[in-house]
Amino acid sequence: MADEKLGQLRIQIDSLDQKILDLISERARCAQEVARVKTEADPSAVFYRPEREAQVLRKIMEKNDGPLNDEEMARLFREIMSACLALEDPVKVAFLGPEGTFTQQASLKHFGHSAVCVPMAAIDEVFREVAAGAVSYGVVPVENSTEGVVSHTLDSFLDSSLKICGEVVLRIHQHMMVSENTRRDHITRIYSHAQSFAQCRKWLDSHWPMAERVAVSSNAEAAKRIKGEWNSAAIAGDMAAEMYGLEKIAEKIEDRPDNSTRFLIIGNQPVPPSGNDKTSVVISMRNQPGALHAILEPFHVHNLDLTRVETRPSRTGIWNYVFFVDFEGHQEDPVVRKVLEKLGERANDLRVLGSYPKGVL
Ligand SMILES: O=C(O)C(=O)C[C@]1(C(=O)O)C=C[C@@H](O)C=C1
Known part of the structure; x- marks a missing residue:
C-alpha cells in the first residue's frame, strides 16, 4: 500500500519537475x-x-x-x-580570501553560485582589483555585531572613488575543528582570525583556557595551517571545514547567538532605487565643538533613520574628523536630497559612497 502511494507521489513529482524545468x-x-x-x-x-x-x-x-x-x-x-x-554575462567578483572565508560565503549568498569569485589576499587588493576593472565587483566585511567595525574597509573608501552597490548580512557560526592528524587529547594551540577569537572568547576561556591562541590572517588560513600540525585546532566556519576536509569537534561556539557580519558590495556603477534602500556617506568636518551635532541634526529634522555612525581619524591635514554615516533612503529621494544639501553646506567635504538595496537575504 505504502509502495503504491510512494509510486504515485513520485510520478507526480516527476511531472512537476518537468514543468519546473520547462x-x-x-x-x-x-x-x-x-x-x-x-x-x-x-x-x-x-x-x-x-x-x-x-x-x-x-x-x-x-x-x-x-x-x-x-x-x-x-x-x-x-x-x-x-x-x-x-x-x-557571468559576473566576476573579487572577495577577501583565501578560499573558505566568510567573505566568500557572503559573496555566494549575494551573487549565487554562477558568479565567478576570485580570492584576494587583502581588503585593499579587493578595492584595487575592482578599480582596475579586472573584476566588476568586490565583497569586503564592514562590521560585526559582536566586534564592531572593520576599520580597514572604511579607510579604504578614503583612498578610492568606488561606490557601494549592495550589502549582505551573514549569520556567523564559528566551529572548533581538527584535521585527521590532530591528536585530540593533545591540543595545545588554536589558530583563528583575531575577530573570531574575540567572538568566541568566553567559550575559549571556559573550555580551552590553557591552549595558546595564535591569530592568523583569516579563518581559512587557520584551517589550512592545522593540516600539518598534530597538536593544533582551528576556529573557522563551515566553508573552511568543508574546503580543507576538517572535522568539527564543537559547533556554534560564538558567545552571542546572533553573531553576524555585514559585508559591502563595491563597484563602479550607481544603483537606481529599488524601493527599500540605504545610503552611505562619508563626511569630513573641522575639529570644532558641535561637529557631530551639525551632521546629525538634518537627519533628525527630516526624520531619516540613521542605521550607523562611525568616526575615523582623518588621514589628511584638512580632514580632522571623518564620519561614516549610513541611513535609510536613496539619494534620488527628495527628502534625502534635502538632507545631503544641508550636509554639504556644513561639511568640509561630503561624498556619497552609494545608495543601494537593503540586504534581502
Ligand atoms: O531584469 C534584468 O535586467 C535582467 O537582466 C534579468 C535578471 C533576472 O534573471 O531576473 C538577471 C540579472 C539581473 O541582475 C537582474 C535580473
Missing part, C-alpha cells in the same frame, strides 16, 4: 532576450542590476505561502537568477 528554461530564454535588448540600447550595457534582483527576491518572499520558508524560497530564486545572469 519554466526555468523559459525564464532563462527571457533573460537572454533581456541581454539582447540591453546591448541593442547600449553596447557597453551593464547586465547585473542589483535593484532589480532585490525587487525580484522581495516579491518572491512576499508571495511565498510555504511550506518552504521565505529565506529558503528566495535562496532558490537567487540561484536561478544567478544562472540567468551567467547566460547574459
Whole structure:
C-alpha cells in the first residue's frame, strides 16, 4: 500500500519537475532576450542590476505561502537568477580570501553560485582589483555585531572613488575543528582570525583556557595551517571545514547567538532605487565643538533613520574628523536630497559612497 502511494507521489513529482524545468528554461530564454535588448540600447550595457534582483527576491518572499520558508524560497530564486545572469554575462567578483572565508560565503549568498569569485589576499587588493576593472565587483566585511567595525574597509573608501552597490548580512557560526592528524587529547594551540577569537572568547576561556591562541590572517588560513600540525585546532566556519576536509569537534561556539557580519558590495556603477534602500556617506568636518551635532541634526529634522555612525581619524591635514554615516533612503529621494544639501553646506567635504538595496537575504 505504502509502495503504491510512494509510486504515485513520485510520478507526480516527476511531472512537476518537468514543468519546473520547462519554466526555468523559459525564464532563462527571457533573460537572454533581456541581454539582447540591453546591448541593442547600449553596447557597453551593464547586465547585473542589483535593484532589480532585490525587487525580484522581495516579491518572491512576499508571495511565498510555504511550506518552504521565505529565506529558503528566495535562496532558490537567487540561484536561478544567478544562472540567468551567467547566460547574459557571468559576473566576476573579487572577495577577501583565501578560499573558505566568510567573505566568500557572503559573496555566494549575494551573487549565487554562477558568479565567478576570485580570492584576494587583502581588503585593499579587493578595492584595487575592482578599480582596475579586472573584476566588476568586490565583497569586503564592514562590521560585526559582536566586534564592531572593520576599520580597514572604511579607510579604504578614503583612498578610492568606488561606490557601494549592495550589502549582505551573514549569520556567523564559528566551529572548533581538527584535521585527521590532530591528536585530540593533545591540543595545545588554536589558530583563528583575531575577530573570531574575540567572538568566541568566553567559550575559549571556559573550555580551552590553557591552549595558546595564535591569530592568523583569516579563518581559512587557520584551517589550512592545522593540516600539518598534530597538536593544533582551528576556529573557522563551515566553508573552511568543508574546503580543507576538517572535522568539527564543537559547533556554534560564538558567545552571542546572533553573531553576524555585514559585508559591502563595491563597484563602479550607481544603483537606481529599488524601493527599500540605504545610503552611505562619508563626511569630513573641522575639529570644532558641535561637529557631530551639525551632521546629525538634518537627519533628525527630516526624520531619516540613521542605521550607523562611525568616526575615523582623518588621514589628511584638512580632514580632522571623518564620519561614516549610513541611513535609510536613496539619494534620488527628495527628502534625502534635502538632507545631503544641508550636509554639504556644513561639511568640509561630503561624498556619497552609494545608495543601494537593503540586504534581502
Ligand atoms: O531584469 C534584468 O535586467 C535582467 O537582466 C534579468 C535578471 C533576472 O534573471 O531576473 C538577471 C540579472 C539581473 O541582475 C537582474 C535580473
